[in-house]
Amino acid sequence: MITPHIPGFTGYPLDRVDPLRTDAAALSSLAADPKARVLRLPDLHPEVDDAGALVWDALGEAHLDQPLILLGLADGVGHFALLAPTKAGAPLYRAPRLMTLLASLSTEQAALYGTARALIDWHGRHGFCGRCGAETQVIRGGWGRHCCGCTLDHFPRVDPVVIMLAEHGGRVLLGRQATWPVGRYSALAGFLEPGESVEEAVARELYEEAGVRACAVRYVTSQPWPFPAQLMLACVAEVESDTLTLSPAEIEDAFWASRDEVRAALAGAEDARFGAPPLYAVAFTLLKHWAEG
Amino acid sequence: MITPHIPGFTGYPLDRVDPLRTDAAALSSLAADPKARVLRLPDLHPEVDDAGALVWDALGEAHLDQPLILLGLADGVGHFALLAPTKAGAPLYRAPRLMTLLASLSTEQAALYGTARALIDWHGRHGFCGRCGAETQVIRGGWGRHCCGCTLDHFPRVDPVVIMLAEHGGRVLLGRQATWPVGRYSALAGFLEPGESVEEAVARELYEEAGVRACAVRYVTSQPWPFPAQLMLACVAEVESDTLTLSPAEIEDAFWASRDEVRAALAGAEDARFGAPPLYAVAFTLLKHWAEG
Numbered sequence: 001m002i003t004p005h006i007p008g009f010t011g012y013p014l015d016r017v018d019p020l021r022t023d024a025a026a027l028s029s030l031a032a033d034p035k036a037r038v039l040r041l042p043d044l045h046p047e048v049d050d051a052g053a054l055v056w057d058a059l060g061e062a063h064l065d066q067p068l069i070l071l072g073l074a075d076g077v078g079h080f081a082l083l084a085p086t087k088a089g090a091p092l093y094r095a096p097r098l099m100t101l102l103a104s105l106s107t108e109q110a111a112l113y114g115t116a117r118a119l120i121d122w123h124g125r126h127g128f129c130g131r132c133g134a135e136t137q138v139i140r141g142g143w144g145r146h147c148c149g150c151t152l153d154h155f156p157r158v159d160p161v162v163i164m165l166a167e168h169g170g171r172v173l174l175g176r177q178a179t180w181p182v183g184r185y186s187a188l189a190g191f192l193e194p195g196e197s198v199e200e201a202v203a204r205e206l207y208e209e210a211g212v213r214a215c216a217v218r219y220v221t222s223q224p225w226p227f228p229a230q231l232m233l234a235c236v237a238e239v240e241s242d243t244l245t246l247s248p249a250e251i252e253d254a255f256w257a258s259r260d261e262v263r264a265a266l267a268g269a270e271d272a273r274f275g276a277p278p279l280y281a282v283a284f285t286l287l288k289h290w291a292e293g
Numbered sequence: 294m295i296t297p298h299i300p301g302f303t304g305y306p307l308d309r310v311d312p313l314r315t316d317a318a319a320l321s322s323l324a325a326d327p328k329a330r331v332l333r334l335p336d337l338h339p340e341v342d343d344a345g346a347l348v349w350d351a352l353g354e355a356h357l358d359q360p361l362i363l364l365g366l367a368d369g370v371g372h373f374a375l376l377a378p379t380k381a382g383a384p385l386y387r388a389p390r391l392m393t394l395l396a397s398l399s400t401e402q403a404a405l406y407g408t409a410r411a412l413i414d415w416h417g418r419h420g421f422c423g424r425c426g427a428e429t430q431v432i433r434g435g436w437g438r439h440c441c442g443c444t445l446d447h448f449p450r451v452d453p454v455v456i457m458l459a460e461h462g463g464r465v466l467l468g469r470q471a472t473w474p475v476g477r478y479s480a481l482a483g484f485l486e487p488g489e490s491v492e493e494a495v496a497r498e499l500y501e502e503a504g505v506r507a508c509a510v511r512y513v514t515s516q517p518w519p520f521p522a523q524l525m526l527a528c529v530a531e532v533e534s535d536t537l538t539l540s541p542a543e544i545e546d547a548f549w550a551s552r553d554e555v556r557a558a559l560a561g562a563e564d565a566r567f568g569a570p571p572l573y574a575v576a577f578t579l580l581k582h583w584a585e586g
Binding site: 196 | 300303309312411420428449485488490491493497514515519526
């Protein structure tokens with residue numbers, strides 16, 4: 001069983017070697033090493049072997065003329081992702097097959113996949129400079145883009161998202177969106193805006209979505225979420241009242257769950273009141289933390 | 294005295310009214326209200342009155358044909374910022390006059406200024422679509438841009454940054470960059486990357502910059518930092534050893550400070566071993582938290 005307190009997509013197993021990213025000679029040498037590996041990512045999906053590990057290919061000379069992302073080193077060997085052009089249209093962030101594959105990966109293997117995918121996705125959305133409109137080109141071993149017009153450097157974007165359990169009278173608030181699998185409920189969540197602290201964003205989202213006022217917010221844990229590149233900041237917020245005013249645009253239904261109800265759902269009990277979020281979602285970690293606390 | 298446990302730039306005093314941002318009729322009505330206000334921002338600097346409050350002007354008809362950012366409502370009255378084109382070149386994020394003005398603002402007034410500034414700055418860097426290079430136009434009352442080419446919507450960027458005190462044997466690690474005011478030392482910090490949790494980014498940065506290995510990371514607090522739009526995530530990290538290997542590219546000098554030394558610096562004592570970060574920086578809050586804990 002996956003240890004539930006370790007959030008999914010954490011435990012990146014490579015050394016990120018930031019200083020090497022700007023060292024052209026070192027990058028060339030790593031890519032030319034016959035041991036160099038490139039992550040197999042058909043249609044941006046992971047390919048998983050029988051042992052639950054991601055599949056790598058030899059980098060080989062065929063790829064040396066294509067832009068590469070240096071994911072990092074393992075035992076001194078460069079591990080790369082190919083910056084292949086992605087298909088037109090939005091990537092399928094929540095394809096059922098992808099979710100099944102993710103459930104078969106350890107957190108460390110998911111961290112590798114997630115990082116590669118987040119970076120490839122970012123490159124696909126930053127081929128032009130937002131400031132001047134000119135084309136950009138890959139720099140820093142795949143960890144940036146340089147504008148050929150105004151010379152501005154661009155760095156991979158990470159969007160902070162707050163995800164939180166409102167708590168009142170020994171119960172926590174769970175909600176669901178209309179697009180989710182039948183019966184699934186989870187913590188509420190939303191993007192943090194410019195000018196907000198984590199604690200302020202938690203309070204605003206709870207009020208906007210459920211009409212409850214937070215009086216104390218405590219941080220629990222965090223997780224990178226690669227669809228496309230969020231930083232999930234998981235919190236518990238004590239609220240003043242359990243009277244709900246739901247925002248129908250965001251929440252289809254919500255209810256207050258007891259510790260026993262949460263424990264039953266996390267254990268996958270047949271008679272559980274709701275379906276829990278998947279193990280690899282930080283909402284699972286957050287619920288587990290609360291249910292045990 | 295400003296309460297040191299409230300991080301600077303927090304306590305935004307307006308209602309952000311997210312649902313109104315997509316309501317064109319409501320936005321027009323708010324802007325046409327004779328009570329509507331627009332923040333005075335000469336050269337992106339705040340203008341501060343004798344009571345330490347930001348100065349607002351009547352919005353007036355003169356501005357109705359210019360793009361506006363709806364900062365929010367106070368008593369039902371719309372408060373706006375003008376999306377005026379900024380001067381060419383990088384804004385002066387750390388101009389001495391700006392730092393002096395910031396020190397004179399309450400956290401709530403600084404939160405208002407910071408939010409307006411972060412948004413204006415973001416618009417200036419996103420006039421073109423990163424995906425297709427076409428021009429973008431303002432949407433959502435200033436809280437987004439829409440691509441006129443590929444129709445992608447863009448939302449204001451917030452970059453998560455970890456800032457942390459390494460702790461060992463009852464002392465914490467403080468460092469300085471060569472560009473800082475003489476004698477100033479503070480917590481180490483760095484941008485979080487795709488594929489990292491907060492805790493992983495803290496551990497990576499401490500190892501990269503100072504050669505120390507984190508064995509436990511605890512979150513303390515957070516702060517929006519508007520130069521241009523960071524989310525500062527402040528932590529304390531227990532580390533395995535106090536032996537330092539500094540990265541000369543990032544850290545000019547570093548030392549381990551005792552609680553008494555930190556207290557003296559925060560109090561501004563003449564014989565303090567180092568100069569503390571300013572009150573409005575979350576590093577001040579973090580140091581105060583540690584010194585009192």
